[in-house]
Amino acid sequence: MFESPTASSSGNASIFTRLHLDGTLLLLLITVAGLGLLTLYSASGESLPTVIAQAQRMALGLAAMVIIAQCPPEWFRTLAPWAFLAGTAMLVAVPVLGESSKGAQRWLDLGVVRFQPAEIMKFAVPLTLAAFLHNRALPPRFLHVLVCAALLGIPTVLIARQPDLGTSLLVACAGAFALYFAGLRWRWIFGLAGLAAAAAPLLWFNMHAYQKQRVLTLLNPASDPIGAGYHITQSKIAIGSGGWFGKGWLKGTQARLDFLPEANTDFIFAVYAEEAGLAGVLLLLSLYVLIVARGLFIAVRGQDTFARLVVGSLSLTFFVYVFVNIGMVAGLLPVVGVPLPLMSFGGTSMVTLLASFGLIMSIHTHRRLLAT
Amino acid sequence: MDLSATLKNTEGEKRQFFWRVMIASAGILVLVSILIGRLAQLQAVQHDYFVTRADDNRMRLKIVAGVRGLIHDRNGVLLAQNLPAYRLELTPEQIPDLDDTLQRLGELVHIGEHDIARYKERTRRSPPFQSSALRLRLDPTEVARLEVDRLNFPGVAVTAGLTRSYPLGSSAAHVVGYVGGITAADLDRTPNREDYRGATHIGKTGIERQYESLLHGAPGSKLVEANAAGRSLRELEYTRPTPGRDLVLSIDALLQTAIETEFAGRRGAAVALEVATGEVLALVSLPTYDPHLFVDGISHKNYGELINDADQPLFNRATQGRYPPGSTVKPFMALAGLEHDTVATHTKIHCPGFFQLPDKERKHRDWKRRGHGHVDLNRAIAESCDVYFYDLAHRLGIDHIHAFLAKFGLGESTGLDLPGEGSGLLPSREWKRATRNESWFPGETVNVGIGQGFLGTTPMQLAQITARLALRGRGYRPHLLRATRDALKGTTEARKSQQLEPVSLRAPSDWAAVHQAMVAVVHAAYGTARRVGLDSGFEIAGKTGTAQVSGLSQEDDEAPQLEDVPEQLRDHSLFIAYAPADAPRVAVAVIVEHSGSGSAVAAPIARRILDLALRTPDV
Numbered sequence: 001m002f003e004s005p006t007a008s009s010s011g012n013a014s015i016f017t018r019l020h021l022d023g024t025l026l027l028l029l030i031t032v033a034g035l036g037l038l039t040l041y042s043a044s045g046e047s048l049p050t051v052i053a054q055a056q057r058m059a060l061g062l063a064a065m066v067i068i069a070q071c072p073p074e075w076f077r078t079l080a081p082w083a084f085l086a087g088t089a090m091l092v093a094v095p096v097l098g099e100s101s102k103g104a105q106r107w108l109d110l111g112v113v114r115f116q117p118a119e120i121m122k123f124a125v126p127l128t129l130a131a132f133l134h135n136r137a138l139p140p141r142f143l144h145v146l147v148c149a150a151l152l153g154i155p156t157v158l159i160a161r162q163p164d165l166g167t168s169l170l171v172a173c174a175g176a177f178a179l180y181f182a183g184l185r186w187r188w189i190f191g192l193a194g195l196a197a198a199a200a201p202l203l204w205f206n207m208h209a210y211q212k213q214r215v216l217t218l219l220n221p222a223s224d225p226i227g228a229g230y231h232i233t234q235s236k237i238a239i240g241s242g243g244w245f246g247k248g249w250l251k252g253t254q255a256r257l258d259f260l261p262e263a264n265t266d267f268i269f270a271v272y273a274e275e276a277g278l279a280g281v282l283l284l285l286s287l288y289v290l291i292v293a294r295g296l297f298i299a300v301r302g303q304d305t306f307a308r309l310v311v312g313s314l315s316l317t318f319f320v321y322v323f324v325n326i327g328m329v330a331g332l333l334p335v336v337g338v339p340l341p342l343m344s345f346g347g348t349s350m351v352t353l354l355a356s357f358g359l360i361m362s363i364h365t366h367r368r369l370l371a372t
Numbered sequence: 373m374d375l376s377a378t379l380k381n382t383e384g385e386k387r388q389f390f391w392r393v394m395i396a397s398a399g400i401l402v403l404v405s406i407l408i409g410r411l412a413q414l415q416a417v418q419h420d421y422f423v424t425r426a427d428d429n430r431m432r433l434k435i436v437a438g439v440r441g442l443i444h445d446r447n448g449v450l451l452a453q454n455l456p457a458y459r460l461e462l463t464p465e466q467i468p469d470l471d472d473t474l475q476r477l478g479e480l481v482h483i484g485e486h487d488i489a490r491y492k493e494r495t496r497r498s499p500p501f502q503s504s505a506l507r508l509r510l511d512p513t514e515v516a517r518l519e520v521d522r523l524n525f526p527g528v529a530v531t532a533g534l535t536r537s538y539p540l541g542s543s544a545a546h547v548v549g550y551v552g553g554i555t556a557a558d559l560d561r562t563p564n565r566e567d568y569r570g571a572t573h574i575g576k577t578g579i580e581r582q583y584e585s586l587l588h589g590a591p592g593s594k595l596v597e598a599n600a601a602g603r604s605l606r607e608l609e610y611t612r613p614t615p616g617r618d619l620v621l622s623i624d625a626l627l628q629t630a631i632e633t634e635f636a637g638r639r640g641a642a643v644a645l646e647v648a649t650g651e652v653l654a655l656v657s658l659p660t661y662d663p664h665l666f667v668d669g670i671s672h673k674n675y676g677e678l679i680n681d682a683d684q685p686l687f688n689r690a691t692q693g694r695y696p697p698g699s700t701v702k703p704f705m706a707l708a709g710l711e712h713d714t715v716a717t718h719t720k721i722h723c724p725g726f727f728q729l730p731d732k733e734r735k736h737r738d739w740k741r742r743g744h745g746h747v748d749l750n751r752a753i754a755e756s757c758d759v760y761f762y763d764l765a766h767r768l769g770i771d772h773i774h775a776f777l778a779k780f781g782l783g784e785s786t787g788l789d790l791p792g793e794g795s796g797l798l799p800s801r802e803w804k805r806a807t808r809n810e811s812w813f814p815g816e817t818v819n820v821g822i823g824q825g826f827l828g829t830t831p832m833q834l835a836q837i838t839a840r841l842a843l844r845g846r847g848y849r850p851h852l853l854r855a856t857r858d859a860l861k862g863t864t865e866a867r868k869s870q871q872l873e874p875v876s877l878r879a880p881s882d883w884a885a886v887h888q889a890m891v892a893v894v895h896a897a898y899g900t901a902r903r904v905g906l907d908s909g910f911e912i913a914g915k916t917g918t919a920q921v922s923g924l925s926q927e928d929d930e931a932p933q934l935e936d937v938p939e940q941l942r943d944h945s946l947f948i949a950y951a952p953a954d955a956p957r958v959a960v961a962v963i964v965e966h967s968g969s970g971s972a973v974a975a976p977i978a979r980r981i982l983d984l985a986l987r988t989p990d991v
Binding site: 135136137138139180181183234236237238239240241242243244253254257258259273277278281282285289292293296299300302305308312316319323326327330331332 | 380381385386388389390392393396397400403404406407408410411412414415416418419421422423425426429430597598599600601605
């Protein structure tokens with residue numbers, strides 16, 4: 001299952017290997033992104049400019065992936081702490097210098113590009129943790145766990161205060177996965193899980209009103225039929241009315257008649273489910289699972305600690321994106337602004353995700369003859 | 373730190389990592405299974421439910437009202453039609469701020485308080501995303517102003533629709549009636565409530581109300597696909613509305629308007645019947661009103677003026693007014709007397725100019741102070757001798773009078789197909805006991821004998837009993853609806869006349885005696901209405917009547933001059949007639965309020981009606 005049909009893992013003659021790319025991943029990623037473009041065409045009301053814009057971002061992301069894949073993994077290990085420091089500094093700067101959008105301060109304008117520093121942390125946190133644990137004995141000792149907890153906690157809290165609960169949880173996940181793969185002892189994992197459960201009420205009281213509303217709405221969408229509940233209700237109608245085989249491409253009424261909000265972005269899965277049905281949903285989930293599985297396979301084959309922790313953590317984080325988005329759209333999880341990887345309209349998500357796969361490919365293809 | 377590096381156990385670490393990946397993979401499979409379970413629940417298990425929800429979202433049923441049936445007179449003249457009109461319609465769901473929109477609209481077109489009140493009423497009754505009318509008839513300037521500013525008014529639309537119009541205006545308004553905005557009370561009395569989805573108007577009075585169920589038709593519907601903003605994108609299904617049936621009335625519009633003109637501004641009523649069928653050829657009540665005032669909802673000011681008008685223009689005098697019939701009742705009294713052998717055709721009675729009941733001081737005066745001398749039945753009717761009928765009524769008694777007049781249908785409505793017809797008043801001992809708790813006095817019978825006292829008739833009843841006289845007891849239920857027509861198929865369905873139980877006499881020759889007396893009224897040298905009979909091209913059988921409104925002239929020795937009496941106390945002028953006398957076709961009853969003697973005012977109008985009605989051979 002994990003054997004690539006196009007690029008032999010032992011291959012020294014493969015064109016992909018020479019380009020430092022993984023054929024399996026590349027094929028899966030392009031397939032999902034292609035499905036995304038088709039769905040976007042329908043969701044946007046057959047707006048070709050929207051699809052072209054997204055295709056350009058996809059091309060940009062693929063370029064970033066290819067470039068990153070050429071770089072030796074050691075570079076990232078070296079750069080990670082600096083990226084972490086820079087990212088943290090910018091997170092601190094956001095409340096002072098940042099721009100507001102939709103009631104939350106997330107954007108930082110650096111003159112050339114306008115971006116969300118939180119995005120950097122999605123990479124910087126797991127990479128820094130992996131770099132820190134790279135030369136340490138594993139499972140990590142208590143002191144090292146404490147350091148990791150600090151490296152993970154500081155940006156999480158900073159992002160949560162923006163407020164961007166969704167991203168902060170994803171950043172926390174990415175770091176936690178690195179620790180998990182580093183062999184963090186189960187008693188600590190369960191202990192932390194217990195602590196988190198105990199801290200849940202604390203979290204609740206520190207949440208903004210709209211965040212609380214989203215959780216409440218999840219539990220009972222009918223309580224708020226025209227506000228936040230409208231999103232979930234309309235999304236469930238879109239998905240459910242798709243049935244086994246869907247209404248057909250370009251024939252989804254919920255999205256195309258504007259009943260489904262955010263159809264291009266966070267709720268694009270509902271559009272896909274409406275038009276492709278349960279059969280299409282199973283295909284898409286299979287593709288996502290294959291991507292994660294290929295990632296974990298590459299992680300297992302990783303030659304050093306850094307490689308294994310980074311690839312394992314990035315792969316699991318990718319899965320979390322998928323799970324949180326679909327869970328939200330299907331009414332299982334509260335509405336948090338997590339795009340569906342490779343499908344949702346938006347540049348940041350597309351480029352950063354493909355870049356992260358560039359990193360995975362870099363690690364996979366820069367193999368030393370002797371593993372350490 | 374180097375210590376930890378030296379202690380690094382690469383193989384153990386790889387093995388541990390492998391297991392962690394396996395555990396993570398198991399977790400992933402569990403979470404993916406949860407997602408698949410959830411999606412299968414939505415897409416497979418609850419699929420039908422969500423399909424319904426999705427269809428409810430996108431499909432909107434729009435009601436298309438059926439076109440209201442037209443109303444024609446017997447010759448095809450339009451009495452009620454539908455004219456195109458521009459409506460101002462608002463869809464509440466698409467209007468961000470209703471008060472602001474109404475205020476800004478008010479700067480472009482006239483919007484009154486009652487417009488807003490009615491709009492809110494309509495909105496309450498209409499389903500979501502259905503527009504409701506704020507104004508029903510915009511003039512072209514207003515339409516132009518709105519079109520120019522259209523973009524500033526989301527949810528506001530000017531739509532073309534139909535509005536009810538009455539080409540003859542106030543003429544025959546009491547017959548045709550009018551439509552008005554539907555109220556909750558209107559819906560409650562409607563049997564086919566479903567048919568009023570999307571409807572704005574309903575018949576309020578007259579034929580419009582009487583035959584509402586025929587005229588209204590049934591709404592159709594349009595199933596459209598709409599987007600979230602409520603805009604219709606395409607039509608999915610269309611069910612044709614059923615137009616209401618067109619009505620053909622028995623009214624002759626030319627005759628109707630001619631009679632109205634003939635009244636020359638005087639108040640009163642006139643009814644012309646086709647005797648052979650009971651069809652109403654004309655039904656006039658004056659003064660009348662403009663039915664258009666009610667179609668779009670009447671303003672408080674206009675309604676107040678109509679209601680407080682001393683002449684009561686809204687009141688249908690012809691079917692609801694209760695007038696003493698005066699001397700027009702004498703032919704019927706004569707028949708009653710003959711039937712009960714109270715009088716014989718040739719019995720003569722001396723008329724000294726007054727009548728006294730035995731042992732009573734009070735003198736019941738004849739209209740002719742000197743008296744008529746010796747009169748038989750023919751002269752008594754033709755000269756309208758009061759004393760003859762005082763005596764006849766006294767000897768006949770109220771019980772026989774009541775029973776005999778009831779056979780002709782007095783005391784109850786004629787069954788005319790118009791709402792709210794009155795029944796007049798045919799007094800009896802029982803009636804007086806029940807309503808006044810008094811016994812009947814002989815003097816009251818004497819008054820009834822000349823159509824005064826408690827006796828009250830509607831002009832409709834007078835026309836009807838005249839028609840039955842013309843047919844010698846036979847009769848038909850008077851009606852206005854002649855036929856109905858299916859506007860789509862072009863098929864016509866005639867209404868059959870309904871024959872009434874005939875009045876039969878022991879001696880049918882009595883009919884002839886009274887008939888001859890009535891011909892004498894118009895054509896004999898001694899007849900009270902001889903002036904109208906002078907140059908008529910056909911023989912007329914008629915009877916004048918001068919109904920006293922006040923009791924003055926009966927008690928006083930001196931008959932006051934007409935001009936000296938305040939108008940509201942002057943006598944009503946009445947005339948009943950049928951013609952041609954030998955083969956009666958038309959019966960008429962005319963009453964002109966407070967205008968003096970029947971021969972002077974009502975008889976010429978009746979003559980004119982007969983001239984017009986008999987001129988056309990078709991009648």
